[in-house]
């Protein structure tokens with residue numbers, strides 16, 4: 001279980017997380033929605049210790065991430081797959097070498113590494129793509145390789161940062177399918193950051209809306225769809241929205 | 253909120269010591285992970301060599317020619333002409349070989365590294381490395397800095413050799429100096445220290461240039477514009493470091 005407890009984070013004068021508290025239970029996919037620039041990626045980076053909170057804690061299975069020793073943090077990162085927004089493939093390495101990197105770090109033997117690379121590429125419907133280079137791939141294919149790189153490690157958790165943003169609807173549906181498959185076939189707990197509501201409803205078990213540095217509302221898809229919070233309602237329905245025009249009690 | 257826990261601001265010396273201590277720990281940790289950096293060392297050395305040798309040799313050739321002509325002009329008959337060999341040899345080995353090569357490579361190698369690492373930073377490849385449980389310092393910084401430390405002296409040695417040869421050819425063809433006289437001058441004040449002084453400097457310049465490139469690259473933020481900005485900074489920082497180190501070694505070793 002991943003647990004944010006009263007997390008505060010600012011960059012210079014800019015407050016990004018302002019008391020974020022959220023539990024992410026195992027075995028489900030939790031979707032974090034919110035406007036661009038509200039700190040969704042910042043929140044994800046706290047889970048793997050790429051950023052440390054100014055105050056508050058992020059725990060993964062009871063371990064406080066920012067207090068871990070470098071070795072313990074390395075071990076924790078071994079349990080978490082991270083799919084970056086623009087895939088963040090190493091462009092000097094082939095697709096196969098990209099996936100191999102994390103596996104080699106685990107000290108697996110060559111046969112297992114080969115098998116895992118082939119298996120994870122098959123799972124994202126890119127069998128035999130080992131020798132290709134990131135520059136030759138389309139945006140959607142890069143995302144799929146990014147997902148393959150994460151699932152090859154058989155992580156307990158996978159964090160997806162805007163997996164469908166910038167993709168056409170068909171490719172988005174493919175990626176959604178992969179995320180569902182990763183949970184069903186590998187049993188991984190997913191955290192998906194997105195502002196694509198269609199994707200959120202397809203892959204999510206729970207949805208949490210991040211707004212002004214904290215969770216505005218969290219609940220099942222049905223609960224979110226039935227929300228009477230004007231901020232959440234406007235967001236999920238994609239209506240233009242002016243926070244200053246809200247009734248005072250609603251913005252509190 | 254435990255943000256302001258230190259009641260008293262530590263003084264500057266204490267902060268400097270803390271800072272240096274932390275950097276030393278970071279460097280030691282990065283170096284200890286041999287398995288991560290070793291496979292990248294030879295490719296980085298090769299790349300650095302290929303990138304730098306042509307420009308270093310180009311500079312050295314012209315430096316040798318100019319030095320020979322310049323020494324003739326300076327000596328104007330008052331000093332025996334074979335001193336040309338001494339002046340060319342000494343200045344190229346001890347100063348111009350290492351420094352001019354270093355400055356040229358600060359532009360080429362430093363910019364190259366900063367742009368590459370900076371691009372990796374802004375496209376989250378550095379974050380990706382970390383999430384795959386690699387230490388970016390071990391993976392990116394150590395092989396580049398070690399390649400710099402090892403290759404700069406090699407490239408500088410080539411530059412020195414070619415510079416002296418260019419000086420000799422110039423002296424023989426344009427200054428009415430015989431090969432024997434040139435060599436006599438070259439040997440006149442030569443000490444073994446001259447050459448290792450030059451090469452130690454080159455090694456330190458290699459460390460400075462590559463480190464500046466890596467640090468500026470890793471500190472990049474703000475997309476393509478940020479990459480451009482920090483690439484320039486890396487070159488400037490590398491050049492400044494070379495000049496400061498040059499003075500430092502002159503003070504310490506001469």
Ligand SMILES: Nc1ncnc2c1ncn2[C@@H]1O[C@H](COP(=O)(O)OP(=O)(O)O)[C@@H](O)[C@H]1O
Nearest residue numbers: 011016034035036037038039040041042043473
């Ligand atoms: N490393 C950083 N340094 C400074 N500011 C940052 C950094 N990372 C994120 N920010 C700022 O934090 C805010 C939230 O960013 P982010 O989490 O990327 O938003 P999003 O919800 O779209 O993922 C943005 O205003 C961004 O500029």
Ligand SMILES: [Mg+2]
Nearest residue numbers: 040041085161
């Ligand atoms: Mg983001």
